[in-house]
Amino acid sequence: MKLWGGRFTKPTNQLVEEYTASIPFDKKLAHYDIQGSLAHVKMLKKCSIIPAQDAERIEEGLQKVAASIENGEAELQQEHEDIHMNVEKLLIDEIGPVGGKLHTGRSRNDQVALDMRLYLRDTCTDLIQLLTDVQTSLCKQAEGNLDTILPGYTHLQRAQPVLFSQHMLAYVFMFQRDVERLQDSFKRINKLPLGAGALAGTTFPINREYVAEELSFFGICENSLDAVSDRDFVVEFLADASLIAMHLSRMSEELVQWSSAEFDFIELDDAFCTGSSMMPQKKNPDVPELVRGKTGRVYGHLHGMLTMLKGLPLAYNKDMQEDKEGMFDTAETLRGALALFASMVETMHVKKDTMYQAVRADYSNATDLADYLTGKGMTFRQSHETVGSIVLHCIHHDKYLLDMTLEEFHTFSDLIDEKIFEVLKPETIVNARSSAGGTARKSVQEQLTKADAFLHDNQIWIRNHS
Numbered sequence: 001m002k003l004w005g006g007r008f009t010k011p012t013n014q015l016v017e018e019y020t021a022s023i024p025f026d027k028k029l030a031h032y033d034i035q036g037s038l039a040h041v042k043m044l045k046k047c048s049i050i051p052a053q054d055a056e057r058i059e060e061g062l063q064k065v066a067a068s069i070e071n072g073e074a075e076l077q078q079e080h081e082d083i084h085m086n087v088e089k090l091l092i093d094e095i096g097p098v099g100g101k102l103h104t105g106r107s108r109n110d111q112v113a114l115d116m117r118l119y120l121r122d123t124c125t126d127l128i129q130l131l132t133d134v135q136t137s138l139c140k141q142a143e144g145n146l147d148t149i150l151p152g153y154t155h156l157q158r159a160q161p162v163l164f165s166q167h168m169l170a171y172v173f174m175f176q177r178d179v180e181r182l183q184d185s186f187k188r189i190n191k192l193p194l195g196a197g198a199l200a201g202t203t204f205p206i207n208r209e210y211v212a213e214e215l216s217f218f219g220i221c222e223n224s225l226d227a228v229s230d231r232d233f234v235v236e237f238l239a240d241a242s243l244i245a246m247h248l249s250r251m252s253e254e255l256v257q258w259s260s261a262e263f264d265f266i267e268l269d270d271a272f273c274t275g276s277s278m279m280p281q282k283k284n285p286d287v288p289e290l291v292r293g294k295t296g297r298v299y300g301h302l303h304g305m306l307t308m309l310k311g312l313p314l315a316y317n318k319d320m321q322e323d324k325e326g327m328f329d330t331a332e333t334l335r336g337a338l339a340l341f342a343s344m345v346e347t348m349h350v351k352k353d354t355m356y357q358a359v360r361a362d363y364s365n366a367t368d369l370a371d372y373l374t375g376k377g378m379t380f381r382q383s384h385e386t387v388g389s390i391v392l393h394c395i396h397h398d399k400y401l402l403d404m405t406l407e408e409f410h411t412f413s414d415l416i417d418e419k420i421f422e423v424l425k426p427e428t429i430v431n432a433r434s435s436a437g438g439t440a441r442k443s444v445q446e447q448l449t450k451a452d453a454f455l456h457d458n459q460i461w462i463r464n465h466s
């Protein structure tokens, strides 16, 4: 007999049962469902909606159900459709008909919204911790490479030299925006929908604020219709996740490029690479490749969720059961990627010498020659053109600016003196960019200090929200 069987005269068609059941995936919510039920029953007792001794039996029963689900003993049945009705059924099997009092003043519609919010709350906290771990690894690489110079690129053409630390820190700041977005979304996730009933509230004298406090919510969802219809918080989470995935993917792309013989800037640790079944020499950067590849499914879940919601009238519609699998998959995908990234970044070998050779063998010091001439009185436009001709001359003679003699420079401009050889060195160029946020060692150290401070704040936030 189904929990809602009273109104029916026929059993459910087998295919319908299979098609409409969510238990195969929403069993992941079991822990949160029971956490919510425990708070609900406590409130029913406190408000004298059910007798205290019944409430206590339900509480004990729920603890037993939780344990039996946890250790795999409990049998979750498709016949009971979803996690909410399976838990209720297990409870009634455990303590008898009194278990039927648990659902007083509540609907699965506010219950499922609650479970989703409880799940996402934990997920946000976990992801913030994992992002902070990745940032910590990036900062370690930045600290260890304050004298490592590599070409900086625009259009994937060598542009100006930068410190490797500057490059690592770019990702640290990027991931910090991700942390802040999750913290901001958390404010809207962390509101209590329970007490909305199916859509209109309830006739029982419930106390929603009490439940909110029991479950550490910031407050309650103010409108019952909105409370059960709202999945904005899932969309927001998926949007935050999509940005994280995009950031991880961009970094993955760089790690893949840098691991190639063409760049040869880094070597990922053997433990983070895989081989080829045919080509014995291969060491493939599968992890960043797969992280890059998995971005598609995260974006897909965001799009799927927005599309699922777009035509829905208020309030709950069964369509909304489709909110779960994409959310779970997104959380698992990011958890996996971030955990791997933290150790992969920390253990990667940075090839300082190859990076330096690359900087030495390019024209990324051309801007500094132009700036130098401008400092000597040329207009910038004039010096730009003069340096353009010098570069062209070098290309034709198969050399770089630092291979020029002073006499050769003088055929282009008399303003150039022997100091130019110092000016054009990669170290001089990098350290000359000491503007706030620039790539000079001093500016990079300032960034590291800022990063240290917000990484510390992230940990405090996690402690206050777990």
Ligand code: ARG
Pocket: 022, 026, 081, 082, 083, 084, 108, 109, 112, 316, 318, 320, 321, 322
């Ligand atoms: N399994 C359902 C879901 O995940 C729970 C809510 C069902 N509510 C209902 N009125 N059928 O959306």
